[in-house]
Amino acid sequence: MVYRIHFDCADLARTTIAQRPDPLWEVLLGLHVLQGDEEPEVYGPWRERVRGRLTVPERELIALAPPVGYSPDFLTPRAAGEGLEAGLTAVAATPAGQLISELRRLSDSVRLPNWTRRLASGDTGVMTRLVHGLRSFHRTKIAPQLPMISTAIEPAVAQHNSIVANDGFESLIPQLHGSLGWAAPVLSVDMPHVNRDLYLNGRGLRLVPSFFCWKYPMMLLDPTLPPVLVYPVKHDPAPVVVRRPDRDRAVAVLLGRTRAQVLTCISDGACSTSELAARTGISPASASEHARVLHDTGLVTTHRVGSSVRHTLNRVGAEVLAGART
Template sequence: MVFRIHFDCADLARTTIARQPDPLWEVLLGVHILQVDDEPETFGTWRERTRARLTALEQELLALAPPVGYSPDFLTPDAAARGLDAGLTAVAATPAKRLTTELRQLSDSVRLPGWTRRLAAGEPGPMKRLVQGLRSFHRTKIAPQLPMIAGAVEPAVAKHTETVAGNGLEKLLPELHPTLSWSAPVLTVDLPHIERDLYLDGRGLRLVPSFFCWKYPMMLLDPDLPPVLVYPVRHEAARPGLVVRRPDREGAVADLLGKTRARVLRSISAGACSTSELAARAGISLASASEHARVLHDTGLVTTHRTGSSVQHTLNPVGAHVLTGTRC
């Protein structure tokens, strides 16, 4: 069975490649990973530790994200491409009618707990708990792994960008994953138990790399939503074991900067972020994130620039040298 994505000329021109994983897709796919035992070399250590440390709010996510089959589209809004905060705001604003439709779709394949009926009715309490659970899972289970994830994703995206620049998007598409094949103007995804057609109709396709997407590329069910294809990146750069570190180097950085400031620096190394996103990644307060970012900027390890009313923090070559030991 196959999922066919139909392009026209405008779609090829408007298809984009995200430079980093989507935070809410990683949360959803991370929750999937917790419920299976696949890829033990990559996910085994992380999965074991995460299962042992799930909070009550995070456990509720399991009901909405079965590892096989449908997961509600509202959990991975397009707005999350702008960051975790934007994505969670979009989740919280999901209309009750859409909640009802998607949760009913989910209930066709799994038995849902009673609180999901209140969620579908638009009651604020269940939605608040859901958003808190999503934020907590990202902050405590995904964000600490971002430097390791970046080590796998960044080289893959660089290679994909080079392929597009040298040979065009049509050359890249079938190279993203073995299940993908291109026969103009249709991209075919070979998936079990799915027989569908998606017509992009000039909207283009957002290609999003993912570390926690481990088997097949993922798409949304609703054809009216902004089209996205989330594809797995190869994990060799991160093996063995997702949470394995290079302790000597990390210990030296922590001794130099202090454990919290070293964690902040590593969080920034995962990609440009606002102060609020930095706080979520590092698992610290907003005020603490702001102060640590200021010190790192003043000492020349981080570049901070203001855009409108917000600031963006990025790792500069000196900071990269401190973290990795490579020359500037």
């Protein structure tokens, strides 16, 4: 089975590589991984730790994310590329027609719980609970792994950027994944049980690296949505973050509300100081000062990229957040 993606000149010019994983794609794919037993060396410790710690709203997400087959497109909106909160805002604003159509399609393959009917009917309370579950799963199950995820993703993306800059898009394709092939102007993706064509029609393609996409690249089903191809990045086995709840709660209290907010926003994904200021709603000078303190106390890693700096949650910072939310 082959998924064929048809390019024209405008599509090649508008194809981009995301520099970091998409938070809601990682949530969806993490839910898939959680329900299986694949790649035990990489995901096994994470599964063992997470399965016994799911909250009720997080557990409800499993109904929308079967490990095999279709998952609704509205769970992974394009806005998630702008950060977790932007993505959650987009999920909450999913048009009623899209909700009904996608939940109906999902019900063709799995038995859905009653609350999904209320979701499809526009019950804002159910949508709020769904968004809370997505946010909670990311911040307590995905964010603590960000140091390990960054270690896998950042070198791979840097290499992909270099290949495109030096050798062009065609040379990148075989480096992304073994299931991908290029015969101009068609990008083919070998996928089980999928045989279809997607015409980009000048929209370009967004290539998104993923830690939890473990076997095959993933795409949205709806051809009218902005085209995205999520591809697995190879990574080595690594230990999961060990939480120390009592210590972490105490440290989180000492941070203060604004600084804790800054740390939480950095956990949504690596960002520059100006991006951090926008996420938190504080001035760039204040964001810079809070990020400096978090760096000095060992919760955040800061490194220079060209003329700007980027702030990334490190292992200690992830432990603090995980403990604070226990």
